[in-house]
Structures are given as structure tokens and as C-alpha cells.
Amino acid sequence: MYDYIRSALTLFAQPVRLFQTYPLHALRADFFAGVTVGLVLLPQSLAFAILGGLPPVVGLYSAMVATMIGALWGSSTLLNSGPTTTGAILTLSVLLPIAPVGSSEFVTAASLVAIMAGIIRLIMGIARLGMLVTFISDAVAVGFTAGSGLLILFNQIGPITRISIPPGANIPTIVVETLAKFEQVHWPSLIIGGLTIIIIYTIPKFTRTLPASLLSIVIMTFIVWVFDLEQQGVRLMGEVPAGFPPLAQLPFDLHLIGQLANGALALAIIGLVEAIAIARAIAGYTGQRIDSNQEFVGQGLANIASGIFSGMPCSGSFNRSALAYQAGGKTALTGVISGITVLIGTSLLNEILAIIPRAVLAGTLMVAALGMVDHKAMARVWRSSRGESAIMVTTLALTLTLPLQFAILIGVVTSLGYYLIRTAMPRVEAVVPDSEFRHWDTAHGKPMCPQLLVVDLQGDLYFGAVNHVEEQLLGLLERQQSVRYLLLRMHSVNQCDVSGIRALETIRRTLRVRGGDLYFVRVRASVMHRMQSSGFYEQLGAERFLDEDKAIDFLFHRVLDPAVCIYECDRRVFRECQELPKQLLPAPVALPLRDGKPPAQITARTLWEQLHTAQPPQVIDVREPREFQRGHIPGARNIPLAQLLHQREHLPPGPLVLVCRSGRRSLRAAALLAGRTPPPLVLEGGMLAWEAANLLEAVEEF
Known part of the structure; x- marks a missing residue:
């Protein structure tokens, strides 16, 4: 227990380790990268708060606090935490049934659910549950992200056209409302939003050193200000309070906490998946090793702090993290400086932020939403397997039809169920050598040895899988009645419990009745230990565990019946069969039965x-x-x-x-x-x- 507590406490000492090992030569690079990311985070935080149905200043509060806390206590050096598109739309979906959009209760609930989600993440990190993220299929993340992107895209039709659409409406409702109220389109706002989208897509064709979203916001805000388009009905951001974020006034309401529980869990799960995925993607460029448990703690503390200081739920942002890398950031101080930049920028630029057109932010969100629909990732999942394709499509459909927290939870449960089914039904394949005798191929439709069956086990032999494995092996033996020897290739079997040993004993008894036996190659150390401790290894004998490179040669020359090879079998399955003389007999001659009277x-x-x-x-x-x-x-x-x-x-x-x-x-x-x-x-x-x-x-x- 003492060691566990000490290990847990080390998770909270991350800032100390950061500053103790900080390389001073990286300060200049971190400073400029942090300022660059902070300038992008400023307008993004406003847009994401609006997307979540919250006042723009709530996004700024989150950007100030969560970005710094996430950087100090997280594992990744360049993961930039704060408001994100996914977190914003999920927050809106969670809070819509709780309180009216824009009300003080709505804002309070946003801060409360951020704290709850942060506590869940923090507990998972302390409990060393970082490995649980690996059980959530990419198919769930891809399907949910694509669905969220489509929802965000359609939800920006109202702000960019100024058509009155109910907050959180589903896509069919948005389409019907837009068509029914098409004459109400505010064309100046639509043109401004459209030009914003065009600029964002055009700038990268000329330069990738400047952030396109930030530059488009600056250009379009300047145009609106010069031509005084506010007088034409173009809505602006409005007053942005300066200074450090205030403490939230959070009521201790058990009923409200109960209402937010499912949403907090969904926010915690999808936020962690998003953050860990982004951290690992950035680590692919930096070569850094990511500690999932430390990242859980960082994301948990970031959300708790965001909620305490009147913010909203947060996670990691891919575009800001990638920008931090491209701008030359070296350490986690980049994230700290980006948060400070938002704090200072809010104080110095609050009057400029107030005149940013909302249609411009809607345009930037539309571009971000389209980027969330990753066609390549969806195609990769679609080609991978029917099961993962079904999970992706199901999650996508649920995201578009159900409240997002339920869509996520159902998708995660479906993913875990699919994982359990796959582990409970590992592939059991008969294999034969390829034409060059270098590798093993699936034996479907290919000649097989009448005496020896070689089988690949593609999964663990634990209590949930042994029935399937046993049935598959017995089925193969039933279809190959002449087979007396079975060679199991065990390289994909990482674990084997008592139930697995019993299944192997059953298979061996079946072979022994036929006058044959069971052999193994490539048995892993963990499985070998289980076989030895259970007495199964001693029961078989060391000679049943063969070297893979010599296994077929040994079985061919020492075990198999050459009379069958020469006089009854017309196939040449193994390399050793190639030069064997074949003189097929008119009819097979049966061997004396084991229970009969054998010759002297x-x-x-x-x-x-x-x-x-x-x-x-x-x-x-x-x-x-x-x-x-x-x-x-x-x-x-x-x-x-x-x-x-x-x-x-x-x-x-x-x-x-x-x-x-x-x-x-x-x-x-x-x-x-x-x-x-x-x-x-x-x-x-x-x-x-x-x-x-x-x-x-x-x-x-x-």
C-alpha cells in the first residue's frame, strides 16, 4: 500500500520534474511557439464556447486555466489542452436537457460537469487505468468524430445565416427549418462567413507558416470594421471581460449531479480518448514516450481547474498541438505560455475581440467540422473488418440521432463487446507451407497431410475462449479423420489459464485414441510456465515441444508413418515430401489397433x-x-x-x-x-x- 501511495503521489510531482529538468536553451523556442499557439487559441476559445451554447468568455476562462494546468501535469510535451470542437458540442448535448441555453443555470452546469469529468479522469489516472483507453476501438473514435463534425457543420447554419434554429436541433430539423425560413437568410452574414471559409482554404496554398484560421478572422474582422457592417445587421462578439477568470458559484445539488453523471462519464471517456490519441500522434514526430496515467491526471486536473474558474469541459486539440510542433515548441512550457498569452491578450485585446463577427467564427467552425470527417480513416476502418465497420457506422448513426453522451457510451460498450467476442472466438486455422516452404498459409482448398495437422492459434487460451478453441480443433480433427498428430503453433497465445490446459488435455486424449499425439512450437514463456506449474508439461514430456525450424523435419523422420507417405498419400505438402517415392497401393492396409493384439x-x-x-x-x-x-x-x-x-x-x-x-x-x-x-x-x-x-x-x- 505504501508503494502504491508513493507511486500515486509521483503523478502530482510532474511540474517539479518539468522545471528540474528544463533545458534553458529551449526557452526561446518555447516562448515563440507558445505565443503563436496562444494567438490561435484566443479566437478558437470564443468560437468553441459559442458552439457549446455558452458565453464566449467561458471559452477564454478555459483557455487560460486548462491549457496551463494540462501542460504542467500532463505527459506530452506539446499536447495543447483547452476548449475543443468535440468537447463543446458534447457539452451542449449534455446540458440541453438540464437548463435553457444561455441561462445562468446552463453556465453553472457547464462548470460543474467539467469538474465531474475531471474527477473521473483524475481517479482513473491515480488508479493506473491508462491502459483502458486501448480497449476503445478506433472505429468508435472515427465514427463519433465524423458524426460530431457533421453536427457541428449543420449547427453553424443558423449563426452563419442568422436563421433562428432551436439549439441542439438534429440534422433533419435543421434542414427543414432552413428550407422553411430560407427567405430570412441574412445575406451579409452569409457572405462574410463564406469568405472566411474561402480564405481559410486559400491561405495554405501560398504559405503554411501562418495560421489560416487566425489570419482569416483578422482579415474579415477588419473588413467588417472598415465598412461598418454591424449597421447592416452583422452580429459581433460583444463585450469580453478582461482579467483573471473568477471562481464559479457552484451549488451542491445532488439532483443536478445525478442528472450530469452520464454526461460527465461520456465527457471523461471521449476526452481521454481524444487527448491520448493526439498525444501519441504528436509523439510520433517528437519521439517522446507517452505515459497514459500521467496524461489522465493532467487532463483531470485541467478540467477540475477549468470548472472551478468558471470554464467549460476541455480536452486536447490536435490543430493547436500540431501548430506547437510546427512552431518549434520543445517542452510543456509551450502550453503554459499559450495560456498566459490568452490571459494577457484578453486584457490587451478585449476591445478587438469584441468586434469579431460571429459569422466569421461560424465559418471557422465549419472548416474545423469538415476536417473532423476523416475520409481516409473511415475508409481504412471500412476495409479492416466487418465488425469494426459496423461499430463505426453504428456510432456515426447514433451520434446523429441520439444525445451524444449516449452515443459515446453505446459505442464504447459496443467496442468492448466486440473485443470480448474477438478474444472469446480466436481464429483457429489449419495451415500448410507456401509454395517456397518459407511461410505458412491458410489451408483452405489446399492439399493437407493425411497424418499431421498444423494449426495456428490466434488468441489466448483463457476460460472465455477455450470452448470455441476446443470446438474448432475437434471440428478440424473430425473433418480430417486420418489425422493422428497435431502441431499447434502457439506464437499468438500470450496467456493460458487452467481452462486452457484442460482443453489441451481433451485434444490430446482425442489424438491418443487415434494412436497419435499433440506437439507444440513457439510456446511463450508465460504459457510454458502455466503448463509446467499445472503438470501438463511433465505429462507430455519435453520431446513434445519442438523448435519451429526443425519441427516438421523431426515429425516427418521420427513420428509420421512412412508407409502412409509412400503407399497411401499422393500429396507433397512439406519440403520433406518432395523427393519421397510414391508407390500407391491398390487399397490401404490398416495398422493393428492399439487395443488389439500387436505383433511381437x-x-x-x-x-x-x-x-x-x-x-x-x-x-x-x-x-x-x-x-x-x-x-x-x-x-x-x-x-x-x-x-x-x-x-x-x-x-x-x-x-x-x-x-x-x-x-x-x-x-x-x-x-x-x-x-x-x-x-x-x-x-x-x-x-x-x-x-x-x-x-x-x-x-x-x-
């Missing part, structure tokens, strides 16, 4: 001794001539198994000993010679056992 066997040492007696047995080697030439028992006669079918009536009388490489073909030969007197013996272990006993071999020229 003789050991290599005993046979050697009998060969040196007065009446030695006749040794019949049933291997192919090429194998026989490489080495055989002195005095042995070579009659390949295929020829034994026709020559069994002409064999010499007296005791016979049947020999092959490992004993498999000898068992087949013994089955062919059943009923002979005396019954033939089989060399136990074949020539492999003879060689292992270091007994003499003969090599003959033919």
Missing part, C-alpha cells in the same frame, strides 16, 4: 545376438531400395512393402524379422503376414534403434 517385437540387441547363432532368423527389410542402400542389417533381404503384397506367399519358411526405418512399415508388413507360422517379429524402433545401439550396418552396391 524384438529389440536391436536381441536380434544382433540371434543373428550370431547357428540358426539365425531371416531379416526382411521392407524399406525402399534407396533407403536400403544407405545402410541395413548385414544379411537382410530387401522386399519393399509394396512388393511384399505379391511376394508374401514366396517368403522363406522359418522365423522372420521385419525391419524398416522406425517400425511403422514393419507393423504394416506384420499385418499383411498375419496367420503365418511362426508369426513374424518386428524390430522394435526399426533401424533408428539399430543405429542407436551402435550395431554394425552393411552398405551394398546394387
